[in-house]
Amino acid sequence: MDKKKLAVVLEHTRGILKEHPLCDHCLGRMFAGKLGVVSHKRLGHKIRSKLEQKQPKTCYICKNLMSNLATHVKKILEASKEYQFSTFLIGAVLQPSIHDRDDIIRSKFKLRGIVSIKSDITREMGKLFSRKTKSVVDYQNPDMVFTIDFKRDYCEIKPRAILLQARYTKNIRGLPQKQKPCDQCEGRGCFVCDFSGMREFNSVEGKIARFLIEKFGAQQARITWIGGEDESSLVVGNGRPFFAKLVNPHKRKIFFRKKIDLDKISILGLRVINKIPSDPVRFRTVVVMEVETENEIEPALLEELQKLKEQPIILYENSHKNKKSIYNIRIKKISGNSFRMKMESDGGMPLKRFVAGQEVEPSISSVLGTNCRCAKFDFHKITVIR
Numbered sequence: 249m250d251k252k253k254l255a256v257v258l259e260h261t262r263g264i265l266k267e268h269p270l271c272d273h274c275l276g277r278m279f280a281g282k283l284g285v286v287s288h289k290r291l292g293h294k295i296r297s298k299l300e301q302k303q304p305k306t307c308y309i310c311k312n313l314m315s316n317l318a319t320h321v322k323k324i325l326e327a328s329k330e331y332q333f334s335t336f337l338i339g340a341v342l343q344p345s346i347h348d349r350d351d352i353i354r355s356k357f358k359l360r361g362i363v364s365i366k367s368d369i370t371r372e373m374g375k376l377f378s379r380k381t382k383s384v385v386d387y388q389n390p391d392m393v394f395t396i397d398f399k400r401d402y403c404e405i406k407p408r409a410i411l412l413q414a415r416y417t418k419n420i421r422g423l424p425q426k427q428k429p430c431d432q433c434e435g436r437g438c439f440v441c442d443f444s445g446m447r448e449f450n451s452v453e454g455k456i457a458r459f460l461i462e463k464f465g466a467q468q469a470r471i472t473w474i475g476g477e478d479e480s481s482l483v484v485g486n487g488r489p490f491f492a493k494l495v496n497p498h499k500r501k502i503f504f505r506k507k508i509d510l511d512k513i514s515i516l517g518l519r520v521i522n523k524i525p526s527d528p529v530r531f532r533t534v535v536v537m538e539v540e541t542e543n544e545i546e547p548a549l550l551e552e553l554q555k556l557k558e559q560p561i562i563l564y565e566n567s568h569k570n571k572k573s574i575y576n577i578r579i580k581k582i583s584g585n586s587f588r589m590k591m592e593s594d595g596g597m598p599l600k601r602f603v604a605g606q607e608v609e610p611s612i613s614s615v616l617g618t619n620c621r622c623a624k625f626d627f628h629k630i631t632v633i634r
């Protein structure tokens with residue numbers, strides 16, 4: 249340590265301590281930067297012994313909070329017990345009077361570039377907590393954020409949400425994709441629905457949400473779909489992709505099988521991701537539709553449907569137009585006025601409207617020149633385009 253600098257510091261300290269008793273932590277903090285020392289406490293102790301000064305009863309700045317941090321860390325330990333985490337960050341809300349007294353000392357004695365009492369408190373608590381839990385501080389993306397409010401003597405806990413990606417297949421007809429939200433809170437979460445936002449779990453969404461909520465000990469599972477289907481549709485093949493955000497998870501380290509069979513649906517390739525895409529995801533689908541026609545159709549006329557591949561399909565939605573393309577069509581006659589059509593197209597094609605010709609041009613009805621109805625459609629393959 250630079251002896252000249254230390255001598256100046258000792259002189260400076262004598263003046264401060266004459267008016268304001270400070271604990272080793274607070275004393276050391278005032279000069280640690282200047283002397284290039286890491287441990288505030290050790291430096292404070294060293295300065296004090298050189299000056300042959302006794303420990304004060306009460307520190308002017310922190311009122312001995314710095315030497316009592318272990319009791320507060322205990323509270324965080326208690327509160328964090330039921331959570332699984334490997335990284336964390338501690339924040340603090342202090343009595344304003346502590347900041348005031350810290351400022352008074354700094355300005356009165358012209359001390360600059362000093363770590364604030366708040367940073368010192370959170371740093372020290374972080375060290376203690378890290379040692380006890382074998383977890384590490386992460387400033388960017390911690391698993392847990394603890395905010396200790398010294399004013400209200402309260403510790404707030406915020407686990408980072410877990411983001412997931414997977415696909416699902418639906419193996420039987422008669423299951424809606426989306427769940428009706430809890431009627432008390434409209435899905436926000438309330439006491440009635442145990443904060444899940446749902447009261448029943450009789451849909452694809454409900455079944456996936458309930459499974460994830462249980463597995464991760466989470467409060468809510470918010471699902472984002474890539475496309476949708478009817479209650480009567482099947483989703484087979486590689487399944488429909490979706491994203492899920494798990495709010496307030498208690499567990500993080502969970503191993504999943506490649507295929508998870510739930511009642512009536514399966515979840516495929518479930519995995520944790522860093523970010524749910526904010527832009528719409530582009531995708532293509534292969535669907536099999538059963539089409540019923542008002543008039544009987546000659547088999548030769550059915551071949552006309554191949555033309556749909558060669559032109560954009562225009563969707564009229566509200567005041568704007570949207571375009572979709574069809575890439576592949578295969579047709580199989582079922583009877584005089586029904587046929588099956590397997591089609592690969594851009595995702596998000598409104599299939600019933602495309603068959604009926606309802607604000608879609610061209611459509612199956614317009615090509616065949618008779619009113620058509622989509623009796624049923626199933627998804628056979630969904631491909632995300634990157």
Ligand SMILES: [Zn+2]
Pocket residue numbers: 270271272273274275307308309310311312313314
């Ligand atoms: Zn102090």
Ligand SMILES: [Zn+2]
Pocket residue numbers: 430431432433434435436437438439440441442443445446
């Ligand atoms: Zn509710």
